[in-house]
Amino acid sequence: MSIPSVALPSFPTDGAGRPNRRPLAREGIIVRKLGVRPQRTLRHETIIEGPGLLSGRHVRLRLKPAPVNTGHVFVRVDLPNPAVIPARASLVTDTHRRTTLGLLPHGVTLVEHVLSALHGLGLDNCYIEVDGPEPPGLDGSSWSFAEAIRAVGTLPQRARRTIWTVREPLSVHAGSASITFQPAERDELRVSYLLDYGPGSPIEKQRHSLLITPETYFRDLAPCRTFLLENEAYELHRAGVGLHLTPADLLVFGKKGIIDNVPRFPNEPARHKILDILGDFALFGRDIRGHIIACRSGHPLNTELVRRLLDQLPRPRRLMPESTSIPSSMMSANIAASRCRLN
Numbered sequence: 001m002s003i004p005s006v007a008l009p010s011f012p013t014d015g016a017g018r019p020n021r022r023p024l025a026r027e028g029i030i031v032r033k034l035g036v037r038p039q040r041t042l043r044h045e046t047i048i049e050g051p052g053l054l055s056g057r058h059v060r061l062r063l064k065p066a067p068v069n070t071g072h073v074f075v076r077v078d079l080p081n082p083a084v085i086p087a088r089a090s091l092v093t094d095t096h097r098r099t100t101l102g103l104l105p106h107g108v109t110l111v112e113h114v115l116s117a118l119h120g121l122g123l124d125n126c127y128i129e130v131d132g133p134e135p136p137g138l139d140g141s142s143w144s145f146a147e148a149i150r151a152v153g154t155l156p157q158r159a160r161r162t163i164w165t166v167r168e169p170l171s172v173h174a175g176s177a178s179i180t181f182q183p184a185e186r187d188e189l190r191v192s193y194l195l196d197y198g199p200g201s202p203i204e205k206q207r208h209s210l211l212i213t214p215e216t217y218f219r220d221l222a223p224c225r226t227f228l229l230e231n232e233a234y235e236l237h238r239a240g241v242g243l244h245l246t247p248a249d250l251l252v253f254g255k256k257g258i259i260d261n262v263p264r265f266p267n268e269p270a271r272h273k274i275l276d277i278l279g280d281f282a283l284f285g286r287d288i289r290g291h292i293i294a295c296r297s298g299h300p301l302n303t304e305l306v307r308r309l310l311d312q313l314p315r316p317r318r319l320m321p322e323s324t325s326i327p328s329s330m331m332s333a334n335i336a337a338s339r340c341r342l343n
Helices: 112-120 143-152 212-221 230-238 268-284 299-312
Strands: 031-042 046-051 056-064 071-076 083-086 092-094 126-130 154-166 168-173 179-180 190-193 206-211 227-229 250-253 290-295
Touching: 031 056, 046 143, 056 112, 056 143, 112 143, 112 212, 112 268, 143 212, 154 299, 168 299, 179 299, 190 268, 206 212, 206 268, 212 268, 227 230, 227 268, 230 250, 268 290, 268 299
Parallel strands: 071 126, 190 290, 227 250
Antiparallel strands: 031 154, 046 056, 056 126, 071 083, 168 179, 179 290, 190 206
16 A cells, blocks of 8 residues: 655754754644543453563563553563653653663663554553563564463453544654654544665665554564664674674665565565554553654654654643552652653
């Protein structure tokens, strides 16, 4: 399916080409609430284990049911005082090649794959206990997370989750990269991605567009692995990152194409980019409907668009009830975690 052509409004950038973050005028609110649906959590807890993608260290991750209005919350159980890091855009500290929440060594990095599985399969409230600074890397996709979630099942909850869209396109861009959120024409979310590394790249120009449902996510996105160029893999190895990995473990593109591996889809990299977008948009903490159209974007623009959407939301009206807030005894001293109820 081809990606429709759209005019992408431009936002001012700083000297490094990064989008400037300026508060949006409250009188120009363009988000609107479409409705509500029941919140969902896991029916039972489940455990996923494996080496971290960056460190190679064995990591144990436990997904646990959480009360209504909790959202997704990472808990670093390997620290003397467990660090609690809610999956919120305000806690993003780094977006270089991956999304990081909180300040390391107390934060957690490469969160997008597990968040993508939770978002794509319609989970709203989950404790994500991990005994290291990153989730298991597995094969660089969200497939194992999605399989574990499907195996234990989901459970509807009494509270409601709001559904939002925009009245007009909202876009950010930096250089030739852009991401736009277009208004909903019907009760659905579609994500489209154009991947283009330019002339001479071993990764051919490709695109993908998908109507997001739990079924399409599990079938068409979850198996899609992270990818990189051969020279990028060498640079990471020289920096001591991913030393346990070989090209057979991920999708590594050399001058003649994929090295020691085969793609699961002809356009697997473009599909993985959509997987990442859904992981980053889990930081919005609410449902969205509309069409996300991304061209060459990555984690910096994905999370910037989420922040701009959050800037548009009405101010919280009341605090979360104590029974559903994060216990103060679990709070990490270096994380300023808000207790405001998700609208």
